[in-house]
Every structure is written in C-alpha cells, then in structure tokens.
Amino acid sequence: MADERDTDTLLALVSSLTHEQHSVELILDALVQSEGNPELASQILNRGHIGFGLHAAKKRKRASNLHSWLKGPKNAKTDSGHAPSTSYGVASSSGSSTKNVNQDINLMTVLKQPPSSKKAAPRRPPLTLSNPRMVAEHTPCTMHLSVLPPGLASKLFYSLEESSRDWQRNKWYLFDRLVESPHRTAFFVRKTDGVSDDETWHESAQYWYNGRKTDPPHVFSSEMEEACQIIERLVTEEIRQRPSRYPLEWAGGDTGSATDLLWRANVAASNRYEGRNESVGWHSDHLTYLGPYCTIGRSYKFFSSHTPSPRRYVCVASLSLGTYICLSLIRASVKNSVSGTRRLFSLRETIPSHEAEIRSAQTFNIPLPHNSLVIMHASCQERFKHSIPPQSAMDVYRPAHPRFPGGPIEPSNCRINITFRFYRPDFKPPTIPLCKCGIPTVLRPDMKNRSDGKKDKYWWTCFAGAQNDGKSCSMWKLLDVEAEGRGPTVESVTKSATSSTN
Ligand SMILES: O=C(O)CCC(=O)C(=O)O
Numbered sequence: 001m002a003d004e005r006d007t008d009t010l011l012a013l014v015s016s017l018t019h020e021q022h023s024v025e026l027i028l029d030a031l032v033q034s035e036g037n038p039e040l041a042s043q044i045l046n047r048g049h050i051g052f053g054l055h056a057a058k059k060r061k062r063a064s065n066l067h068s069w070l071k072g073p074k075n076a077k078t079d080s081g082h083a084p085s086t087s088y089g090v091a092s093s094s095g096s097s098t099k100n101v102n103q104d105i106n107l108m109t110v111l112k113q114p115p116s117s118k119k120a121a122p123r124r125p126p127l128t129l130s131n132p133r134m135v136a137e138h139t140p141c142t143m144h145l146s147v148l149p150p151g152l153a154s155k156l157f158y159s160l161e162e163s164s165r166d167w168q169r170n171k172w173y174l175f176d177r178l179v180e181s182p183h184r185t186a187f188f189v190r191k192t193d194g195v196s197d198d199e200t201w202h203e204s205a206q207y208w209y210n211g212r213k214t215d216p217p218h219v220f221s222s223e224m225e226e227a228c229q230i231i232e233r234l235v236t237e238e239i240r241q242r243p244s245r246y247p248l249e250w251a252g253g254d255t256g257s258a259t260d261l262l263w264r265a266n267v268a269a270s271n272r273y274e275g276r277n278e279s280v281g282w283h284s285d286h287l288t289y290l291g292p293y294c295t296i297g298r299s300y301k302f303f304s305s306h307t308p309s310p311r312r313y314v315c316v317a318s319l320s321l322g323t324y325i326c327l328s329l330i331r332a333s334v335k336n337s338v339s340g341t342r343r344l345f346s347l348r349e350t351i352p353s354h355e356a357e358i359r360s361a362q363t364f365n366i367p368l369p370h371n372s373l374v375i376m377h378a379s380c381q382e383r384f385k386h387s388i389p390p391q392s393a394m395d396v397y398r399p400a401h402p403r404f405p406g407g408p409i410e411p412s413n414c415r416i417n418i419t420f421r422f423y424r425p426d427f428k429p430p431t432i433p434l435c436k437c438g439i440p441t442v443l444r445p446d447m448k449n450r451s452d453g454k455k456d457k458y459w460w461t462c463f464a465g466a467q468n469d470g471k472s473c474s475m476w477k478l479l480d481v482e483a484e485g486r487g488p489t490v491e492s493v494t495k496s497a498t499s500s501t502n
C-alpha cells in the first residue's frame with residue numbers, strides 16, 4: 001500500500017528504460033542531471049555520459065523543481081562526514097555494471113542539505129536494530145520473533161508462495177508512462193469486518209488502489225485466518241502495555257469487556273519479493289481506509305477514570321515469511337517534499353529545527369527473519385517512512401518443513417510479507433470523497449512533525465494522476481472528522497465522558 005509516486009517509481013521507470021542494470025546511486029545521479037526527466041536520465045545512462053562538469057552545473061538554471069531541490073545551494077560544500085542516509089538505506093550498492101562511468105560529483109554531495117544559519121544536526125550512519133528492545137527504543141514499532149507455531153508458518157509460506165506466482169505487479173502512471181512495482185501484490189479481505197459479525201460488509205465495498213478499482217479481493221485462507229487470530233492476540237497483549245492514545249485515533253468498536261481483543265484485522269495486503277533486488281521504495285501507507293492515528297507529541301492516557309470501556313485500536317501488523325531481509329525506517333518530514341504536493345524523491349531526512357538539538361538524521365534497519373512480526377503502532381505512518389530496499393546480499397531460505405510429508409526441503413529465494421490491517425467502518429469506501437476526476441481521493445497526513453497534538457492536518461487529494469495518463473485535477477480537501485460524520489475519536493469520546501461526569 002505504498003505511495004506509488006515515491007522514489008522507487010522513478011528508479012523503476014529509469015531502470016526499465018536502460019539497456020544495462022545500474023546502481024541506485026547512478027540512476028539518481030542521472031535523474032538529478034536530467035532534472036527529474038526519466039527518459040532523459042535513461043538516455044544519459046545508456047550513453048554512459050553521467051557526471052557533473054562544473055561548467056554544466058553553472059549553466060543549469062535554479063528553479064523550484066526537482067533539480068534545484070536535490071542540488072541545493074550553489075556554494076554547498078561537500079559533506080565529508082558519515083555514510084549518508086540514502087533512500088535505500090545502503091551507502092552504496094555493489095554489482096553496478098557502470099564502473100567506467102565518470103562520476104565527477106558524488107550524488108551525496110548533491111543531496112546535501114541547504115545551509116542553515118543554525119548549526120546543522122549531525123548525520124549518523126544507519127543503525128541496525130537487531131533486537132526487539134532496540135526496535136521499541138528507536139521507532140514507533142515493536143518486533144516479535146517466532147510468532148506462529150513453526151508448522152503453521154511453513155504451511156502459510158508454502159501456500160502463499162504458490163498462489164503468489166500469479167499475483168500482479170501494481171501498475172500506475174508516472175508522468176505519461178506506465179510503470180510497474182518491483183514486487184507482486186495481492187489484497188485479501190476477512191470474512192467479517194472485525195467489529196460486527198456482518199459477513200456482507202466487503203461485498204458492497206469498493207476497493208481502490210492507485211485510483212482504480214481493483215480486482216475482487218481474495219478471501220483469507222484457513223491458514224491466514226489461523227495466523228491472524230494468533231497475531232490479534234499478540235497485538236492486543238502489546239497494546240495493553242502501551243495504552244497511551246492520540247486524540248485523532250479511532251475510538252469505536254467498544255469491546256464491552258476488558259479481556260476482549262483490542263485490535264482486529266479485517267483486510268490484509270500481501271507482497272511477494274523474489275531475489276535480493278525486489279523491493280518497495282520509501283513510503284508511508286495510505287491512510288484512506290485506516291484513518292488518522294495520531295497527533296504528534298503529547299498523547300492521552302485513554303484508560304482513565306473517564307473511559308467507559310476499552311475501545312479498539314488501529315495499527316498495521318506485518319508478518320514476514322521466507323527469506324530474511326531488512327526493513328528500513330526513516331523519520332518523515334515535510335521538507336522531504338518537492339513543492340509540498342508530491343512526495344517524489346524523499347531521499348533525506350530533515351530534522352525539524354525544534355528537534356535538531358535532541359536527535360540526528362538516521363536510517364534504522366530492522367532485520368526480519370522468517371516468522372517475525374513488526375507492529376507499526378499509531379504515529380508510525382505519520383512520523384516515519386518505511387521501505388524494503390534491494391538487499392546487498394541474501395541467504396537462501398531453507399524451510400524447516402517439506403512442502404508435502406516425506407518430500408524434500410525446497411530452498412527458496414522468495415519472501416512473502418502479509419500486512420494485516422483494520423479498515424475502519426467510518427472510512428468505508430463509499431464514504432471516501434471523490435475528486436473532480438470522479439475517482440476516490442487518497443488520505444495523506446501533513447507530516448509536519450508538529451507537536452501540540454491539535455494542528456495536525458490530513459488531506460484528501462486527487463489520486464487520478466497515477467492511472468489517468470498522469471493527469472490529475474490536483475484536488476486538495478482538508479479532512480474534517482466531525483463534519484464528515486466520522487469517528488468516534490479518542491478526543492470526542494474523552495470529551496463526552498468528561499462532560500457526562502461533570
Ligand atoms: O514487505 C514489507 O515488509 C513491507 C511492505 C509494505 O510496506 C507495504 O506493503 O506497504
């Protein structure tokens with residue numbers, strides 16, 4: 001459920017147009033040199049003419065476009081510090097077939113932050129969060145190992161590995177070109193909506209992805225259902241230990257009992273990655289059907305004396321099966337955007353000035369073995385971006401069990417990821433505003449890292465451009481939870497509980 005206009009889109013597009021395989025850095029160099037024009041970038045790479053002569057650099061006009069944003073100010077000095085936090089979380093990629101290419105200026109020089117009158121926050125090398133304690137310390141995620149019984153994990157891997165061979169690659173328009181995701185994807189719905197026992201809820205639902213109606217979703221298999229129930233219990237236990245909630249979080253689905261599940265899943269998106277180069281670029285998951293989770297900073301203790309009974313939570317739980325890979329996370333910031341309307345080239349983390357003294361820019365890498373789960377808690381989608389970068393090396397996965405009793409163990413270079421999600425009943429597809437193109441909009445957080453918990457904004461924006469030959473109506477509409485009849489939110493429930501006790 002990535003924002004398909006993120007960096008990987010351009011990389012995939014340029015890659016598809018070049019005769020040879022090039023490293024990420026070289027493709028980005030070419031994109032910078034071509035001022036973001038993928039066709040020109042591919043020609044530069046095909047001709048082997050990449051490089052920034054000073055003369056050429058001087059000649060280029062500075063404008064409010066991709067190039068000027070990436071290039072930064074004329075006089076920016078080379079940063080000779082640490083390995084950079086690139087979009088792919090790896091400082092350099094090996095196996096490039098372009099060793100002879102002249103690289104006058106390293107891309108990382110180009111990506112340097114604009115100078116600031118304030119002292120710049122130091123950049124730190126990527127940090128590997130190698131155990132659950134470190135993950136919880138540095139990110140709004142928790143990591144859990146060996147979550148399913150081993151037999152069930154193997155069974156689920158085998159069944160999805162087989163069915164995923166036919167899954168589609170998402171396709172969307174970038175400028176006027178149709179591009180394809182560097183992985184295969186499928187969407188699943190559960191029999192019920194996770195709130196009531198209504199089994200018809202998804203029949204009426206219209207699922208849209210990248211501005212188009214998707215094929216009818218698959219229904220959870222029995223293995224998926226079994227895994228989902230285990231994961232719901234695990235997420236509930238985890239949530240009980242962190243009851244702080246944000247004002248804009250959903251507070252519906254009154255469980256009626258303190259022992260009931262605090263999180264249910266009703267849909268799942270699954271990806272298949274084959275080999276070490278299949279990937280997902282930097283993105284935050286669309287909030288269109290998940291709704292906003294948080295305001296940044298101050299959080300409310302929801303289990304207070306004013307709380308009538310526990311309500312459900314919304315988060316994303318991501319199960320990994322098969323080959324071992326790294327998930328990368330980086331803090332999002334509005335300064336990563338080009339012009340504020342498109343999230344292209346989110347390559348670097350910009351530390352908000354009010355936080356500059358307390359932290360530094362950093363990519364976090366979380367190694368995810370077979371049968372591990374990452375829970376992205378409330379605020380993760382608003383404050384962080386995540387990606388599965390191409391891996392510099394990959395071990396073949398050797399399942400613990402054979403596919404069939406008595407059969408051989410079949411090594412695999414495939415990874416299957418299942419993100420279990422809760423689509424909120426107050427954000428059902430028929431309630432999503434349409435843009436002027438007549439296509440359901442997409443909900444995006446403002447990502448300004450504001451911290452007073454009140455100013456956070458979410459926007460309904462046109463998403464037709466991804467499917468409509470790259471043309472969109474550029475609609476923007478502020479989400480107004482109350483006026484749109486959505487909720488209840490933690491804030492509204494807390495308010496009414498407080499007023500009824502006064
Ligand atoms: O494969 C993964 O672990 C992450 C996939 C992802 O971020 C997504 O589907 O939105």
Ligand SMILES: [Fe+2]
Pocket residue numbers: 001002283284285386
């Ligand atoms: Fe994602």
